[in-house]
Amino acid sequence: MSDGSKTLALHGGLLVLLFALQFVLPAYHHGNLARIMVLASFAVGYNVMFGYTGLLSLGHALFFAAGMYGMGLAVQHGGAAPVPGLLAGIAAAVAVSAALGLLALRTSGVAFMIVTLMFAQAGYLTVLYFGAYTRGDEGFVLQQAQRVLWGIDLTQPDTRYFAALTLFAVCVLTTLALVRAPFGRVLIAIRENEERARMLGYDVFRYKLAAVVISGTISGLAGAVYGLLFGYVGATFASVQYSIFPLLWVLLGGAGTVLGPFIGTLFMFYLIDLSSAVTSAYMLVAGVALVLLTLFAPQGLVGEIRDRIWRWLP
Amino acid sequence: MTTRTTKQTGTTRRGALKTLAAGAAATSLPLWARYAEAQTSEPIRVGFQMHRTGIGAAYGRWYGRTTEAAARLINEAGGINGRPLEIVVEDDGTDPKRGAEVVEKFATQHNCDVGYGTLFSHVVAGSAPRAGELKLPYFVVSEGHHVASGALNRYTVQPGITDVKSQVQAMAPFVAANLGKKVTMIFPDYAFGHDHRDFFSAAIEAQGGEVVAKLAIPPTETSFTKYFPKIPRETEVIYHVMVGPAVLTFVKEMGEFFGPSRPEIFGFIDSLEAVDISSPGLEFLEGTYFWEGMPRYAQADQSPYDKFYREQVGVDDKGASLSDAKDVSTFAHMFGCWETLYVIKAGMEAAGYKGPQDRQALIEAVEAMTEMPHSNEHPQGAKVFNGKTHQVFGPQYISKLEGGMLKVQHTTSIEEGFYPDEVDYTKMSF
Secondary structure (H helix, E strand, O other): OOHHHHHHHHHHHHHHHHHHHOOOOOHHHHHHHHHHHHHHHHHHHHHHHHHHOOOOOOOOHHHHHHHHHHHHHHHHOOOOOHHHHHHHHHHHHHHHHHHHHHHHOOOOHHHHHHHHHHHHHHHHHHHHHOHHHHOOOOOEEOOHHHHEEOOEEOOOHHHHHHHHHHHHHHHHHHHHHHHHOHHHHHHHHHHHOHHHHHHOOOOHHHHHHHHHHHHHHHHHHHHHHHHHHHOEEOHHHHOOHHHHHHHHHHHHHOOOOOOHHHHHHHHHHHHHHHHOOOOOOHHHHHHHHHHHHHHHOOOHHHHHHHHHOOOOOO | OHHHHHHHHHHHHHHHHHHHHHHHHHHHHHHHHHHHHHHHHOOEEEEEEEOOOOOOHHHHHHHHHHHHHHHHHHHHOOOEOOEOEEEEEEEOOOOHHHHHHHHHHHHHOOOOOEEEOOOOHHHHHHHHHHHHHOOOOEEOOOOOOOOOOOOOOOOEEEOOOOOHHHHHHHHHHHHHHHHOOEEEEEEEOOHHHHHHHHHHHHHHHHOOOEEEEEEEEOOOOOOOOOOHHHOOOOOOEEEEOOOOOOHHHHHHHHHHHHOOOOOEEEEEHHHHOOOOOOOOOOHHHOOOEEEEOOOOOOOOOOOHHHHHHHHHHOEOOOOEEOOOOOOEOOHHHHHHHHHHHHHHHHHHHHHOOOOHHHHHHHHHHHHOOOEEOOOOOOOOOOEEEEOOOOEEEOOOEEEEEEOOEEEEEEEOOOHHHOOOOOOOHHHOOO
8 A cells, every 4th residue: 555545545534534423423522523633724714824834933823813803803793604603714814814924924933933833813802992892802693693604503513513524624734735745745844944945946935935825724713613604703712722732733633743732632632631620730741741851752642653653644 | 740740840940041031030130120220310410611721711710610519509508409419620721722622512511401610701702602512501611702792603502691781881980980980991902801991981971971981901911001101191090900820919019100109990890809818019909999899808788698609618707718818819709619509500400301312491490580589509798690691680789999808899790780681592493
């Protein structure tokens, strides 16, 4: 079996498994997995920029929130149906990520991290500033009637799960196609040695900008879908912790691997869910787990598997 | 004979089988009995969405203690419909995303009958949609206007604490009549502060007063000196509703700015919940007025219900823990947990609640409630519940800080907090 066939079999197999799981999972885990798939899509978006292009962003909450608020405001105040709402969310994410990319990519390294962090903080404060529309920190609820897509009620567990799976499949397959295409190879080349890529004649700025926009758009799409599936749009999702979460999920799962973001999100979700049932210091547990993983699996869970067993993993 | 013997033998075998069957039945009988018993004595599970960590942790700690005390009393008095009450606690980290997950956990993993106890408005807003979808009655103790505004759903109810719109509206007549009519408002620049800004502006205008300046403080601010010069000279009353750890700095800097001559000052005790009023830096608040949901200090005319409530929760006459005088309670809010648990009990009894199939009946029973007399079950004061808006109304207390103690100056009537209905949840489907 060629590496390409193995790759398709593994990723297709995961999607089939996720599809099948909805029929056997208990209600609680069924709901959790739907949520995890949407959050993992956010992490998949983050991974395009961090894992494949080597751009460490500390401001991805901005993109997630841009999609969420683009959709939410269009539905809540514009009376938009879910599909135009999602398109509005995607448009907002494209616009915000392009603007941020154009400005932030003038910096690099630590400065890039700081600039993205500052932009995200400005985005958070913008949400609070326009409290008359956003209800600030309290956020607003999307009612069940506003969440019916082509006659399909997204508040129902089965449709929610299927919608989350569809989003996740689209994000994974897009990323897979991206990293296997010449465009993705150039992104990896930039990550490995930017100067060499430039010397080879690639317009590095253009490629990095494209990576920021693709990453921001996937993250924004995840934000829009999250708001639609779970019925709430709030400023918390624009706060700094939602910039840190995708970084942690990707680091845990394996930066620069297509499946890493999903595994990292799944691991972190259940680590917090299970440890919070035992102790109020559950973030300490999460911290210790992170330290241990950094020490003993620095490539992340999937990254280690790639290093040790399946070297063909994309 | 043979036949008989055979018959006898057969009979014996059958008899033995019968005996075995009877024995097996007898052996299993206690199991059935236990099962039947379990069905009737299975606890009523109340999922307590607790702010154990995060920004709401101080409130969460005291909401927890109040809940424990009320649950203990309810169980000592025979439980609910003859079944014990079990409180299932999950920490939501004062986070709306985790809040929604916790609600899912209550409904689908812990098999809770209801969800309960959420304070912070953003957690309520994040969690309520899931409660509605899972058809889990969700009793919040938030004082947010989100329930009565119609933003939520039929399964979300706030029967134990009044909402901010009602509180602010009830305060305005006292402020206008006793402190002044030209008000400068200082409030945090987010939804909680905006509610105060909007509701109080309308309420004071209805009293013939006006808000002469509205100073919104960004949530990231740590020093406030640049805002005080913006207070107009004509200001007769400063209305402040700062929350969070910066409040001590805010008060200290306000004191330094005004010195001995200051306008009247009226604030919401939310700023100083779980904070010792005699903390260094708060001296400037002496002689100023506060809204209190329930008076922190036991008053000269303390009701027997207040006394009973303090004893049961473990709070002294100064609103601090009986076991640690430095551990000051969130007294102005936590009564809401106590009263809400008793509303859940009353609702379940009225609905003949047996299990999740009766959740709809429970909501209808609560919607049918109207008057709640001042009692051990409602120690903060008498209440009137509006079934259409799912919101309770009650008295408010205005206290003055004198000699380091908050003394009640005025108690508003329940009616002063009424406003026209903004929603009729009873017309929404289940």
